[in-house]
Amino acid sequence: MKKIMIIAASAAVLLSSCVSQKKYADLEAQQQETQDRLNTATVKLNSCLEEKAGATAKANALEDQVADLRRTNADLIETKGNLTTLTTKGATNLEKSLESLKEKDLQIKTLRDAVTRKDSVTLALVTSLKGALGNMADEDIEINVEKGVVYVSISDKLLFKSGSYNVTSRAKEVLGKVATVVNAKPDIEFMVEGHTDNVPIKNAVLEDNWDLSAKRATSVVRILQDEYGVPPQRMTAAGRSYYIPVASNDTAEGRAKNRRTRIVVLPKLDQFYSMVKEGMDEASKK
Template sequence: MRVPVLLSSLAVVAILGEGCVSNKKFGQLQSSYNELQNQNRALDGKYQASQRELSGATTRVQSLEEQIAAQRNNLVALQAALDKCLNSTSQGNVNISKLVDEINASNKYIQHLVNTKNTSDSLNLVLTNNLTRSLSREEMQDVDVQVLKGVVYISLSDKMLYKSGSYEISSTAGATLAKIAKIIKDYKDYDVLIEGNTDNVPISKTNIRNNWDLSALRASSVVQSLQNDYAVDPKRLTAGGRGEYNPVASNADDAGKTRNRRTQIIITPKLDQFMELIDKAPDADDQPPVVSPQQPAGNQP
């Protein structure tokens, strides 16, 4: 930018060197020189400003290039993470599919168990109805019938069966025993266990040593009554006593003791006999009313 100014100065010097010039001419040349100096300073300022702008632009370009490089690295990392996530999702879908299959299999098995239980409950209800339909509402208050896994448990209260503190059958027990004997005889191939049970109150009788004796003697009395009075085949009968050691309730109060003083008639049918009961199920009109067993307070043995 300073070359034209230098040439102009040399031209002026050359002219001056050739000879004297007029004042007017010199003034014009001086004005031209000053103007050129001003232009030179202006151009120099623009040049410096352009240099600064170029330096700033270069810095910005470098920064942008660094940002682009960083973003490219991020893109590579994100792509790698995406690929890994897709692989994990694919494996997760496989695991979820297996879990769903296992849940479906479990649901089918649970439904199978529910259906089996419903069938078992239905068979138990049929058997219970067949065994209890001849008992009256009053008799059902002293008789509790349960069917567990095909085994029939008929529990008779001591108040209904025996005289107080005795193993002798009372006169009021005859009607109920007759009906139970008929049930037993109707299913003549079933095994029958008569089991005596007491509460934990010690017995004080000269001819009975303890509750073991009392429970066994009471069971033996029922067995002999079924055999002698109702012609039940003795080969099917077994008498047993469990004393106070098979309670169904707490002996802490009278209600619990009353429940524990009982004689159980346990009937165990064979599987084919049990299935035959389905065909002998009573009609809905023949089924007895549902009565919650109530155990009245009884005397101590």
């Protein structure tokens, strides 16, 4: 009996030992499966975390872009407003500039017309003088125009004797022809200039070359006034001495050219401005 019990106990122990080993294997298998699932979940979690980080970064970048776009849009709206203002001002300024150009064009045209009319008067005067003095020798009388001013240069040998300021009889004939032209054009004024060479002169009557040139000019003016009726208020007498030569004083020929009397037709600026004003008034009526 005792043996039977020992055998039964041993069998029970053996049977109990066999059941625990199987369960252990099952538990171990479940544990491995659980561990695998945990590993898989961990991998997925890490992947999700990475995706979330990437998505967050993209979201932040997009928010920054949206903010930039909003600022850009605001700047564009402001710029558009400024451009509109500038365009309006530009149009106004352009209109003013065009109007100013029109006025300047009108002024230029008016000045050109006035100059043309003045040139016409000058040409008519030159033509009259050349017609009146046409039979005189070229070396004795020269008529030219410089910068719109008419000059009549009469040589010393035609007007005066050497060192004298008394007008010769032959010279009076020339001055008479000049007076005829001058008297026919009462709107012109002129200056008579006396010029000498650089040879010094001094005697009981003449102090120096200044004195000689001035006295020769006043002698011509007196002839034109007293003998040919030229109004004195239209004439000016001036002595220039030897300081404005037309040739070298180193030769006899040059000194002869420098000894001369010159009649300068003075430009009447008031008449010229009157022409300009008339032109402006006529243009403003159009």
